[in-house]
Amino acid sequence: MPEKRDLTGAIDAEFTELEAADFADNLETRCPVVLVLDISASMDGPAIAELNDGLAAFQAEVAADPLARLRLDLAIVTCGGGIGVAKQFSPIDAFAPPRLEAAGDTPLGGALLTALDMLEARKRLYREAGVPYHRPWLFLISDGAPTDGELWREAAAAIQDGETGKKLAFFAIGVGGADFDLLAQISPPTKPPLKLKGVRFGALFRWLSSSMRRLSTARIDPDRLELPPVDGWVAKP
Amino acid sequence: MILTERATGQPVEIGALLAEGGEGRIHRTDRPGVVAKLYHHIEAAPAGKLAALLAIQPVAGIAWPLALLTDRGRIIGYLMNEVADAQPLTVLASPRLRRQQAPGFTWFYLHAAARDLARIVGAAQAAGLVVGDLKPENALIDARGRVTLVDADSMQLAGHPCAVGAEGFLAPELVGAELATVERTADHDGFALGVLVHLLLLGHHPFAGVWRGPGDPPGLDALVKAGHLPGLAVSPQRPGPFAVGPNALHPALRGLLRRCFVDGHRRPALRPTAAEWAAALTLALDDLVLCDRAPTHFRAAAAGPCPWCARGNFPPPPDPAAPRALVAALLHRAIDAGDLPRQAFLWAHHRFAAGFEAQRPALDELAEALPVAQRLRHLTERAPDDAEAIALAWRKLSPAGRALGNALVPDLTELAARAEARLAALAALRRAFGEGIATPGQAAALRAAFAEAEAAFGPGSRFLRPYARRAAEAAALLQDASAGDFG
Incomplete structure (x- = not known):
C-alpha cells in the first residue's frame, strides 16, 4: 500500500463536471457499448415504432440489475438524414430513451466512424479516471445501403482490426432490404451479419438486454461469455 | 409448479421469481420465509454436493440448503431461508448505488459488514469449506451490516470442487487456471476477502488504477496476476484521481492489505487469515469517530483527516442525527460495561452536549487522562525500564486516570510502584x-x-x-x- 499518494502525478487529465460526476462515485469496471441505429426514411412506420419501444424496454431491463447499472456504459449513434448522437456515453439509469424519428439518407460509414471515435475517446477517459474496462461492443442495426460513398471501407478496416486484436466486438444486424453483401464486408469473417425476422425489434432488444446484462454482470473475461440464443429474432437464411 | 421435498415427500409450491443468475433462479415458495433455488438445467444440479452440505452442521451466516427439491424424482433445486431486507455488497460498496438505495449506510456499517464477512469466511473454513466464489453479488448485507453468504452450492467441500470464480477476485495463482480441477484453499479465499474488504471500505477494486504501461491497460485478472498494485513504487499503475487510498484506513487494516496484496502476492501463506481480518476490523471499528466538520462522516481516528468531506461518498443520511445517536449508544454501552478506555476514547472525540449530564465530570476526567494513560501503555510496552518516564507519567494521573491506566495496562499500579523504586535507587x-x-x-x-x-x-x-x-x-x-x- 502506498504511504504517500502522488496525486499530482495521477491527475494530468482535466475532467469536465459531467465526466467527474460519472467517475467520482463509480470506479467499477466499465463495459462500453455503442448502438449504431439506421433511422433513415425507409425505417418509417412500424419499424421505427418497434425500435423505439425496444430501446425503452432495453433501458428498463438493464437498469434493473445493480451491477449492470454500474458497468454498462451505453451510447447511441443514429444515421438518418445525417449523423446524430442520440445518447452520449453515460450510465444506463440516467438515460431517458429517446423517441427516434425516421428520415433522410443513410450515412452509415460516417456513423460507424463516429462510433469508433467515441469509443476511443471514452477509453481514454477510463484510463485517465483509473477505471478498468472491458472490450467495447459495437452493434450496427441497418436496413439499407450507405449513402456516404466509400467511407464505410475505412470503418470496416478499423472494425476488422479491432476484432482481430480483441479490442472490439462487432455485430451487424440487417433489417428488411439491408445490403447484406456490404454488411458482410464490414463484419469480421467469423461473425457474418444476422438478419432480423420482420420487424421483431422487441425480440432483438430483449436479446440485446439479456446479452448486455450478462456481459456486464458475469464478472468473467468477455471472451468466455456465452450469449443467449438468437433464434427469437434471427431469420433463417 | 409443484415440486417435492425429497426427504419428506411433502409438496412445495413454487411461487414468484425473485432473482435469476447464470445457473439458476430463486423463487418464492408457499412456505413463508423459505425460498427455492432451481437450476436452469437439471444436469447442472450438484446433487452430491447438496447432499454433503445437508449432512453437516450449517454455518451461521451462510444461506444453507434446508432440503432438496425433486421433480419427478430428479433433484432440481433446494430450499433455503430467505434473506430478508438485505442488499448485495455490490450496492453497498458503490458510492453511487449506496446513495440511491441505502443512504443511511455509513462507513461504520461498512466496517461492521466487512468484519461480519470475515467472521463468516472464517467459520466456513473451520467447517471444512472453502467459499471459492467470493464476490460482491454473493454477499447480502442488511441495514445493520450483518452479512449472509449465498450460493452455498458453489462452495468447495471435501470431494466437491468449486468450479467458478469472478474476475478480480481470483488469487494471482488461480488466474488462468482450470478452476474445475484446482483444489481451492483458505489462502485463495484470503485474497478475495482482502479485495472485498478494500471494495467495501474504499469503494473500488485495489488493482484498479491509471495505467502507465505500454498499450491498452490489461484487465483486472491480468493486473492481479502481475501484481500491478497502484501506488507501489515499481507499479506501472498510479492511484486514480478519484480513488480514496488506503491511508484513510486504520493502520492495522493498511498492514493487512499490504500483506494480502504485496507480501502475499506470490506467497499465499503470508496473506492474512479471516480471523486476522476480523480482529483488525474490530480494532478499526473501535477507532471510528465522527468527523468534526460533518458529524455524519465516520473516519479512522488513527488515520489522517476525514477522507469523505471532500467527496460525495457519504452524503447526509435520511436521519442526520442517526450517526451521533449510534455513537451515544456506544458510549452508554461502555459506561454500563465499566469499559473505561472506551468511555475515555469516545468522550475525547465526541463531547455530547446532552444526554450525559450526570457522567460529564467523570468522563471529562477520563478523557483528559487518556493521552497520559496511552503514553504509559506505550512506555510499558516499548521501554519498560524507563523508570523516570513511567514514574513521572503515573504521578500526573488522578485516581480515575489511574483506574483508566490499569484498564489499558494490566498491573499498571505495580509497574508504576516498581518504577518509583527504580527511580529512588x-x-x-x-x-x-x-x-x-x-x-x-x-x-x-x-x-x-x-x-x-x-x-x-x-x-x-x-x-x-x-x-x-x-x-x-x-x-x-x-x-x-x-x-x-x-x-
Whole structure:
C-alpha cells in the first residue's frame, strides 16, 4: 500500500463536471457499448415504432440489475438524414430513451466512424479516471445501403482490426432490404451479419438486454461469455 | 409448479421469481420465509454436493440448503431461508448505488459488514469449506451490516470442487487456471476477502488504477496476476484521481492489505487469515469517530483527516442525527460495561452536549487522562525500564486516570510502584557517585548503592551503564583493601 499518494502525478487529465460526476462515485469496471441505429426514411412506420419501444424496454431491463447499472456504459449513434448522437456515453439509469424519428439518407460509414471515435475517446477517459474496462461492443442495426460513398471501407478496416486484436466486438444486424453483401464486408469473417425476422425489434432488444446484462454482470473475461440464443429474432437464411 | 421435498415427500409450491443468475433462479415458495433455488438445467444440479452440505452442521451466516427439491424424482433445486431486507455488497460498496438505495449506510456499517464477512469466511473454513466464489453479488448485507453468504452450492467441500470464480477476485495463482480441477484453499479465499474488504471500505477494486504501461491497460485478472498494485513504487499503475487510498484506513487494516496484496502476492501463506481480518476490523471499528466538520462522516481516528468531506461518498443520511445517536449508544454501552478506555476514547472525540449530564465530570476526567494513560501503555510496552518516564507519567494521573491506566495496562499500579523504586535507587546512585571515589569506606557505600540499583533494574541495564565502570573500580578498591587486611 502506498504511504504517500502522488496525486499530482495521477491527475494530468482535466475532467469536465459531467465526466467527474460519472467517475467520482463509480470506479467499477466499465463495459462500453455503442448502438449504431439506421433511422433513415425507409425505417418509417412500424419499424421505427418497434425500435423505439425496444430501446425503452432495453433501458428498463438493464437498469434493473445493480451491477449492470454500474458497468454498462451505453451510447447511441443514429444515421438518418445525417449523423446524430442520440445518447452520449453515460450510465444506463440516467438515460431517458429517446423517441427516434425516421428520415433522410443513410450515412452509415460516417456513423460507424463516429462510433469508433467515441469509443476511443471514452477509453481514454477510463484510463485517465483509473477505471478498468472491458472490450467495447459495437452493434450496427441497418436496413439499407450507405449513402456516404466509400467511407464505410475505412470503418470496416478499423472494425476488422479491432476484432482481430480483441479490442472490439462487432455485430451487424440487417433489417428488411439491408445490403447484406456490404454488411458482410464490414463484419469480421467469423461473425457474418444476422438478419432480423420482420420487424421483431422487441425480440432483438430483449436479446440485446439479456446479452448486455450478462456481459456486464458475469464478472468473467468477455471472451468466455456465452450469449443467449438468437433464434427469437434471427431469420433463417 | 409443484415440486417435492425429497426427504419428506411433502409438496412445495413454487411461487414468484425473485432473482435469476447464470445457473439458476430463486423463487418464492408457499412456505413463508423459505425460498427455492432451481437450476436452469437439471444436469447442472450438484446433487452430491447438496447432499454433503445437508449432512453437516450449517454455518451461521451462510444461506444453507434446508432440503432438496425433486421433480419427478430428479433433484432440481433446494430450499433455503430467505434473506430478508438485505442488499448485495455490490450496492453497498458503490458510492453511487449506496446513495440511491441505502443512504443511511455509513462507513461504520461498512466496517461492521466487512468484519461480519470475515467472521463468516472464517467459520466456513473451520467447517471444512472453502467459499471459492467470493464476490460482491454473493454477499447480502442488511441495514445493520450483518452479512449472509449465498450460493452455498458453489462452495468447495471435501470431494466437491468449486468450479467458478469472478474476475478480480481470483488469487494471482488461480488466474488462468482450470478452476474445475484446482483444489481451492483458505489462502485463495484470503485474497478475495482482502479485495472485498478494500471494495467495501474504499469503494473500488485495489488493482484498479491509471495505467502507465505500454498499450491498452490489461484487465483486472491480468493486473492481479502481475501484481500491478497502484501506488507501489515499481507499479506501472498510479492511484486514480478519484480513488480514496488506503491511508484513510486504520493502520492495522493498511498492514493487512499490504500483506494480502504485496507480501502475499506470490506467497499465499503470508496473506492474512479471516480471523486476522476480523480482529483488525474490530480494532478499526473501535477507532471510528465522527468527523468534526460533518458529524455524519465516520473516519479512522488513527488515520489522517476525514477522507469523505471532500467527496460525495457519504452524503447526509435520511436521519442526520442517526450517526451521533449510534455513537451515544456506544458510549452508554461502555459506561454500563465499566469499559473505561472506551468511555475515555469516545468522550475525547465526541463531547455530547446532552444526554450525559450526570457522567460529564467523570468522563471529562477520563478523557483528559487518556493521552497520559496511552503514553504509559506505550512506555510499558516499548521501554519498560524507563523508570523516570513511567514514574513521572503515573504521578500526573488522578485516581480515575489511574483506574483508566490499569484498564489499558494490566498491573499498571505495580509497574508504576516498581518504577518509583527504580527511580529512588537511581537517585541514591547519583547521590553516591556525586562524591566520587576517594576511600575504601566510600567505595563500600557506592558498591551497595550500585547493587541495590542493579537489583531494581536488572543486570546490564542501560540506565546503570554510566555508573558501571566506576562501580567496578569501587569493587576493585574494596578487594584491594580486603586483600591488604589479610595479606
